[in-house]
Amino acid sequence: MRFFEKLLCLMLCIALSSYCQERLIKPGDALEIIAPQSEELSRIVVVEPDGTVDFPAMQGLPVDGITLDRFKEVLVAQLSRYMESTPLMMVRFSESYPIKVNVLGQVAIPGLYQIANTATLQGAIGAAGGFVPGAQLSKIKLIRTRNGEQSEHIVNMEQFYLNGDPSVLPLLQDDDTIVVPGNPLATNVKVIGGVEHPGSYEVFFQTTLLDVIYLAGGPTEDANLKKIKIVSLSGQNAREVPIDIKNLLKSKSYRAIPIVVPGDVVYVPKKKVSWRKFFDIVRDLTIFATLYYLMVSSNKMRED
Numbered sequence: 001m002r003f004f005e006k007l008l009c010l011m012l013c014i015a016l017s018s019y020c021q022e023r024l025i026k027p028g029d030a031l032e033i034i035a036p037q038s039e040e041l042s043r044i045v046v047v048e049p050d051g052t053v054d055f056p057a058m059q060g061l062p063v064d065g066i067t068l069d070r071f072k073e074v075l076v077a078q079l080s081r082y083m084e085s086t087p088l089m090m091v092r093f094s095e096s097y098p099i100k101v102n103v104l105g106q107v108a109i110p111g112l113y114q115i116a117n118t119a120t121l122q123g124a125i126g127a128a129g130g131f132v133p134g135a136q137l138s139k140i141k142l143i144r145t146r147n148g149e150q151s152e153h154i155v156n157m158e159q160f161y162l163n164g165d166p167s168v169l170p171l172l173q174d175d176d177t178i179v180v181p182g183n184p185l186a187t188n189v190k191v192i193g194g195v196e197h198p199g200s201y202e203v204f205f206q207t208t209l210l211d212v213i214y215l216a217g218g219p220t221e222d223a224n225l226k227k228i229k230i231v232s233l234s235g236q237n238a239r240e241v242p243i244d245i246k247n248l249l250k251s252k253s254y255r256a257i258p259i260v261v262p263g264d265v266v267y268v269p270k271k272k273v274s275w276r277k278f279f280d281i282v283r284d285l286t287i288f289a290t291l292y293y294l295m296v297s298s299n300k301m302r303e304d
Contacts, residue, residue, distance in 0.1 A: 023093070025071060026064050027051060030117070032094040033075070035087060041079075044097040046174065049147060057082060068092065101172055103128035105180035106135035120169040121155055124178055133203060133261040134182045137161070142170060143177040189260050191216040193268035194223030208257045209243060212266055224269045230258060231265040 025031070027049045035041035045053040051064035057078040063071050072091045079087050098114045101124050108129025115127055121142065125131065137158040144151050153170065160168040188200040189212050196217025203212060209230065219225060225246040232241070241258065248256055260266065 022067065024065055024067060030094040030097040031068075031071070032092050032097075034090040034092075036090075037088055041087070041089075044094050046097060099172060099174040099176075101175070102177040103180075104177065106132050106182045107180055108132055115172070117172070117174075119172060120166070121157065121172065121178065122160075122169055124172060124176075125180070131180065133207070134263070136181045139181050141177075141179040141181070142172075143179065144173060145175065188262060189264045189266060191266045191268070194220045194270040195268050196220060203260060203262060207260055209245060209260055209266065210249075210257050212260050213245075213268065219268060220270070222270045224271045227269050229267045229269075230260060231267065232261070232263065 025047060027047045029047045030044055031047065031053065032044050033042060033055065041056065043055075045055050047053055047064055051062035052058070052060060053063055055075075058075065061074065061078070063074070066074075068091050072089055075091065076087060076089050079089070097117050099117045100112055100114050102112050103124055104110045107125060108131075110128060113124060113127045115124055121140070131137065138156045140155045140157055142153040142155055144153070155170065156168065159165070189203050189207075190200050191212055192198045195213060196219075198216060201212055201215045203215075209228065213219060213228075226244045228243045228245055230241045230243060243258060245257065248254075
């Protein structure tokens with residue numbers, strides 16, 4: 001049985017090898033060049049639209065339309081002109097290779113990143129640390145330059161998060177630029193209701209509901225912490241999320257405390273009647289009744 005398995009694997013390897021040798025190189029192909037004697041020459045190159053590759057001694061030479069064997073012959077011949085001995089080279093098709101993309105705008109760490117060519121827009125943004133508050137997910141720009149011409153494509157990642165449709169996310173190419181714009185109308189979070197200092201507060205990355213409540217001076221004594229609401233006005237779909245933060249704190253589920261983002265409105269309702277208010281009312285009524293009794297008693301004494 002093992003003999004037949006080995007024979008089958010051998011036949012498969014021969015068939016794949018034969019296919020790779022017959023397959024012609026075309027623009028967009030990734031070619032892995034291996035130089036055992038020189039690590040500097042070992043790399044993955046991508047065939048440009050004009051059929052050339054960016055490799056020492058190969059600039060300007062078209063390689064599209066030839067086999068890997070022929071490419072290897074040309075490669076060795078070109079390098080031999082600049083090296084003391086004939087170099088040992090191996091070449092093969094590569095399905096995955098690194099590309100460089102620029103990720104700019106409302107991300108945690110903007111900059112130039114090297115990612116796999118199979119990565120999507122989501123992978124590139126993840127490499128840059130993800131979105132920061134205020135990012136407009138529905139208007140992400142993908143800027144691409146090919147043959148001196150620049151094109152711009154708008155990607156709606158908000159739609160991807162809502163529907164989970166991966167076809168919304170385009171594959172990236174080398175030298176792509178991703179720009180994540182910010183929402184100019186959403187810079188702060190408003191806190192209203194049962195807090196000491198209601199108002200608008202600037203928030204930073206990963207600010208929680210509890211953080212922003214204490215930015216507003218903390219809850220008042222009559223605040224109802226069981227019925228807090230976060231109203232999100234950013235994006236295309238507004239949402240209202242009820243939060244029982246009192247139970248979250250009791251259960252020590254701190255990670256479950258939601259994150260607020262610029263544009264959110266936090267509403268802390270007040271209890272209808274708090275015990276303090278009740279006793280304040282009773283105290284005021286008692287004082288009023290005492291004063292009234294003293295006034296009536298004083299008038300009677302005068303009459304007598």
